[in-house]
Amino acid sequence: MCDTILQTRGVGKSYSTGGDSITVLENLDFTVHRNEWVAVLGSSGSGKTTLLNILGTLEKPDSGSIVFNGDLAYDSMSERAKAGFRCDKIGFVFQAYHMFPELSVFENVRLPAMLNGKRASKKKAAELLDKVGLAHRLKHKPTELSGGEQQRGAIARALVNSPDIILADEPTGNLDSATGERILEVLRELHRGELRTTIVMITHDLEVAGHADRKVFLKNGAIQNEM
Numbered sequence: 001m002c003d004t005i006l007q008t009r010g011v012g013k014s015y016s017t018g019g020d021s022i023t024v025l026e027n028l029d030f031t032v033h034r035n036e037w038v039a040v041l042g043s044s045g046s047g048k049t050t051l052l053n054i055l056g057t058l059e060k061p062d063s064g065s066i067v068f069n070g071d072l073a074y075d076s077m078s079e080r081a082k083a084g085f086r087c088d089k090i091g092f093v094f095q096a097y098h099m100f101p102e103l104s105v106f107e108n109v110r111l112p113a114m115l116n117g118k119r120a121s122k123k124k125a126a127e128l129l130d131k132v133g134l135a136h137r138l139k140h141k142p143t144e145l146s147g148g149e150q151q152r153g154a155i156a157r158a159l160v161n162s163p164d165i166i167l168a169d170e171p172t173g174n175l176d177s178a179t180g181e182r183i184l185e186v187l188r189e190l191h192r193g194e195l196r197t198t199i200v201m202i203t204h205d206l207e208v209a210g211h212a213d214r215k216v217f218l219k220n221g222a223i224q225n226e227m
């Protein structure tokens, strides 16, 4: 198995809005090693979420390529194949949670497992919700939860399929320090546990980033490794 799980090569991304074009990522090279926990820091608007979406096949770069497990697969995958790949291999924790409003938190957490045809998902979903401290909120709809509770639900959902890699966008951004610490503990357990899950975590917070094995900075559209 190769030592690099995910790599971007010369990735560029611009947006045009109202006739203006903004370059967000420019010739960006970033390597994520298997089983590492890497924190991506950068100021607001520097392109962190854009990068995470590209890493997870949710957005297409304008130039460059992404390699997963040594396979230049992303570029040639159909939308359907990408959806299956994301569901199976990647655990997303979105900055804006993206829970389905009609489903309870328990159903939201189970959903990726059901899409994957995993039968044992009921037990797993309940265990994960217990881990993130939401065992008492299983039947609540996302709108009936606080921001921090939705964030914890989103983390449980990201873990339900035991993904190879977790892409987490500010996973502790809306949590008080004790709850944030609990979430970091869940991530640490996953990272150190049997599966040694690879984690890419975006954060503004240097202290949160200190939990990772390595920090990188996104600045002027490129990744700068910590000296």
Ligand SMILES: Nc1ncnc2c1ncn2[C@@H]1O[C@H](COP(=O)(O)OP(=O)(O)OP(=O)(O)O)[C@@H](O)[C@H]1O
Pocket: 015, 016, 017, 022, 024, 042, 043, 044, 045, 046, 047, 048, 049, 050, 051, 095
């Ligand atoms: N769909 C879009 N259309 C136009 N511009 C966009 C789009 N998505 C993002 N941008 C712009 O690209 C830049 C990077 O956005 P991005 O969301 O990646 O930043 P970020 O580093 O995650 O910021 P934050 O820390 O505030 O979450 C921003 O200036 C934003 O306005």
Ligand SMILES: [Mg+2]
Pocket: 048, 049, 050, 095, 169
């Ligand atoms: Mg963002």
